[in-house]
Amino acid sequence: MNWQIVSHIHGGHQSSPATQEEYRAAATALDDAGAGLCAQASAWSQAALRLGSERVGAPLCPALASGSPAAAAQGHETLPYDRLIAACRSRAGELERTGNEMRGMADLLIRAHGLYSEAEAGVRRAVTELTQAGTQLLPGWATWIMGSAAVGGLAGSWLVEGRPNPAASSWVTSTFQEGYMSGVGALVAGIVPGKGVPHTDEVNKAAGKIANVTGPLKDIVQGDHLQVRQVTARTEVVRASASVEDSLENLRRLAEERLGRIDLDSGLGYATVAVQRYERADGTNAWLVTIPGTDGRGDSPFGWEQNVELMSDDPERRRRADSARMVVEAMERAGIGPDEPVAMVGHSQGGIVAAAIAADESERFDIRHIVTAGSPVANHPVPSKTWVTSIEIEDELVASLDGAENPATEQWMTVRGTVQPTPDRQGPTLNTDGSCSPGVASNVWGNSPYAGAPVADPSKTQELSHWLKYHQAAYRNASDLGGPAVTTHERHFAGIIEGELRQTLYYEGRMTNHTDQAPGEHAGFDRVGR
Template identity: 40%
Template sequence: MTKMVKSSLYGGASYSTATIEEVQRICTYLTDCASSLRAQATSWLNSVMRIVTLSNSTTSWCAKTAGSVGGLGVSGSGLGPNQQMHCSLDYSALRASCEHAGAQLNNAAQRCQTLCDMLSRAYSIYADAEIRSRQVTNEAVQLATRLAPMTVAKLTFAQALGGWVYGIVTEGNFGAAHALNAISWQQEGLMRGVGSLVAPSSDALGGASVAQGASVVGSLGAGVMNLVQGNQVSVQRVEPAAATVTAAHGTADAIANLRALSGANANAGDYATIAISQYVDADGQRSWLVTIPGTDGHGDSPLGWEQNVELMSSQSVQRRNADSARMVVEAMRQAGVGAEDNVAVIGHSQGGIVAATLASDYADEFRFEHIVTAGSPIANHPIGENTWVTSVEMEDELVAALDGDVNPRNEQWLTIRAQVVNVPSDDSADVSSMTCVDDAHQGKYELTHDLAYHQAAYENAAQLGSPALQAHDEHFQSAIRGDYAGTTYWQGRMSHAWQDGSTTNGDATP
């Protein structure tokens, strides 16, 4: 089996009714053409069966002239012109011709259907219906979780266990990937329900319950972590073993750089290293691209596990004071990012939540033009309308579902959601509208939170020719316009006030 990715787009543009109707008419026409071509293919393939029947009978065919007739492979006894002969058709050639015609018609039908599928995804034809369905499901799961938490917990565990057993039986895979995939349809609703239980005094519905629950948990966790690791963020510039971030000429390049940076951190077992790249245009206007990897897991790191909860809080002050947000802001200050400079931010997992927090809560200090997130739960962040957002998420990705809600849909916010499709390796499936995941991630089913999947998802979405995605990519390019002027790398540590640090700061509360 080969792992392929198939992406759909949500938001990013408000198409006119005329445009949507025209695309729908084209899709209907392509579907009708596909049906007609399949019917003709069936007729040709039925002819094959008739030919087989004739070839097994004693039926013969006679002609009055010798030689070949119409290229049908007629064989005779070599008599002269105008002499009668007795000859037989080459049924094998006839059968092969019919089979070829049927296969060609089936291929044409598949191409029509593929084009229809790509148009539908590029223009989000079915997006409204899909989102309404997800919202209804989320609300139902949230209500059930709030009213009968133990029952929902048991059912969820049973589904996850079933997925886990399926993975063992089919792949010998003992990982959690199949278990999480089995409950992917209810993950957002479960997060809503949990949020309602954590913050029972709140009447909030949807993802707001998650944000309020995160506020409660974050308040408790922050106090504990401040005692353990301190509340002082120390930020310093570092020189990596290799320069993993290069000039980005668009969103695809930025995602590739983010993956390279994250991979280098993971391979070295190092603290999360962020990269700040500078661009300067012909007028001397500076632009910046901040690249932020995900959680690193070190005990004294600002990008630890606990900080994720604070970043998702409903309270602006709490989000601002999250260690990871303060670290990135301090690095930006030291790098020389100015209040009038254009800034774009791209982040994976916690890095994407930091990007959303900066755009939501530090817009008074920096001018955030565009953020790109990969596998990040940011639906509840109050990002201003002046900041464009491009989000990439996987359908069965638990982390992206932690916000408990679907992302906003408007011209400034585009969400790319992708699913993994296991395609037979015998070339029997049409993969022209899908994108292959890297060879390193082929094989058994695995968690799709790895950036290899987000990179493939964006690549697949770009192949659809969507005007919405093109507009977002052009806006991202304009946010970092100019010539590439280099990249600096930064790391952070947490400490208590009495411990030394190169640059420290406490709470970011104004």
Template identity: 45%
Template sequence: MPVSTAAGALSLAAMGAAYGVAKEGRFNIAYALGSTAWAHEGLVAGLSQRIAVMPAFPILQGAPRDDEANQAAGRLASPAGFIGRLVQGSSLHVSRIQSQAPALPAAHSIDDALHNLDALGLAKSTVAVQRYHDDAGADSWVVTIPGTQPYADSPLGWAQNVELMSDDGDVRMRAASARFVLEAMSEAGIRPGDQVALVGHSQGGIIAASLAAQSGTAYRISHIITAGSPIANHPVPASTWVTSMEIDDELVSSLDGASNPPRRSWLTIRGTVTSAPASNGAGRYLSAPVSGSGSARELPHGMNYQRAAWQSAQDLGSADAQEHDAHFSRIVSGGLQESLYYEGRMST
């Protein structure tokens, strides 16, 4: 019932927006999205089902599987890729640069990795590759990947999001953003046996999941950390640990139309934005303050909200969060040897 569903969703969004106007004296889309947050995954799944297959009996069609969003992206990937190449060109250029952002320190914990991901967002279309060396003589690597970039020549553009969400692994790997990261990893000298952790925000997290899900790649992806990334339907193997941050009030992480798989090696930290105090009095439900947030309601897709969600999980003493943090720390147990930065550009 797409018409009725759309009408209901728009009505809820309108009521949320009206409340925002009454509270702040101006229109704020964050209230509209917040009022429909509980239905985002279902709405995306329903719309995607129509785009992907447009069946005569959509209820029956959707019952056996939940990857409608990726099917829809697969159907849209070809025109999105064509438009992207038309606007940006089809030639990818990757070069080693001196980063515009402050030099990234060593990341020996998930909190460190999220801090570096936040800092890297200040640079233009830049991927960071850090090499660690342990006492046993083994190298390990952390590859930090920012989200979608606003620059016209960036391989981390809007069109690449659609390709990366495709249910076809070959289509995902053809995306300029995935090729950009793979080339940066190759130029940095990552070897097939080296352990690699990928850390990404938004599109960067989708790239990380796409690389981990691709069985034909030469790299040993041991752990990925994603922040605000819709990756529920990416076939990441159980051997790769996944730590995902998702905020209920944002739309982006719900664009997969499904919840992440519940398994030991895949942990999803789900945060909810609130103005409540840090504790309910009994000390059981803690909340972490969001650095840099203002008094007005904001879209919680930014890294400051993702980092606060992880901090809350730590403050609550989550055993699962501690296990994932320990797994990441074991990968990068050696000393940081070098931090390399690569910029990607598209041209005709």
């Protein structure tokens, strides 16, 4: 089965209230007209059914029902039922297709301009608040319900697919993940029930407390000495970029190359980031930093342990996170000046690092725009000068770990994607009167190229949607819609790195115990790009 992502846009630049009202009126008119055409299609279908019933049910003239040549010889006349029924069905099909296309256009218009984003956010916030309150008041029951739902998803996938699929558990619990995480965070942080959840930092406060314990333990197990070293790629991995979509593709290439999911023969290993220098027309420099996510290696600064520190509400604790320290050191070694504009793009932990640096190192670097994919960054205090383009998938879990939805401002836009099966297409059909009906998609909006963006290299069954290819499809669908929020953010991002790529530098990090080896002698560097 193939999969597609249907995206909705929240936040970012919006049209004026008057313009939005005009778009809303246009969407309503399209939807009403489409519904009217679908109603007429139903009437034509009913007419076809009545004609068929009359043909076989003429009580006073059985010969008509048979349609035999003998009836015509006796002077009997009959209607051309076959042609009439076919014509009614053809007209019904045409009206239904046109009506569905008009309703689909209304849906696309609504999504492109985020016309219902406030209502969607309100419903989402209400569910999150109720789930948080329930988790705080009855944590045992809440955990039991979430666990049962997850197990039920696994069992259902086992019956359908023949094996347990973790993606099914994430999909079943997706509606309540933010609220549950916020509730658990509030319990750990000691926050009393009743506090509202929008843009609050229960999870981050809890992460700060947890990091006070796990941080020192991590230093003992993994080592507390960070070694950062420039490495050379044998092949081009991170290429020149002129857009968010280009940068996401470069991020995917670097992430999958270092994890071994693809083989570009670059020689790059895990815990590697890229820093690119673009020269503008006026001779000044701009920079793009590409940061993949967690790799989970034992001596990597991008291990699982560092996520807790990055999620802390304490800026000093975030600064001490090894992955943040590594990227900051790579940026300094590359020569990024305090007044040179910087854009950053990161996946998962890489996106959290970008948000943390934008929040905590604003005096050291001029971070103008960050792009995060699947990163829980709602509560990071990113300054208003930094634009944020966040991409999240509804059922991926990781993006919900912050327990809150992202701010919806001019500078902060969230593209929220939903995984759906790609609709099957019906081939062209030959009607009884010799006419041909074109093929159509099996759902209402599937015949629109903007309905959803296909996921690259799809699996036959649903998989965990935290892979970067799902975020790429979500952003592609949002770009195809062409709304003002996405267009404005894309223009801002492209304006920062506008120029000619002059240099791509790769930096690799390793954790070690500084008493074991002198800096630069770690064996892990000998095999990477050397």
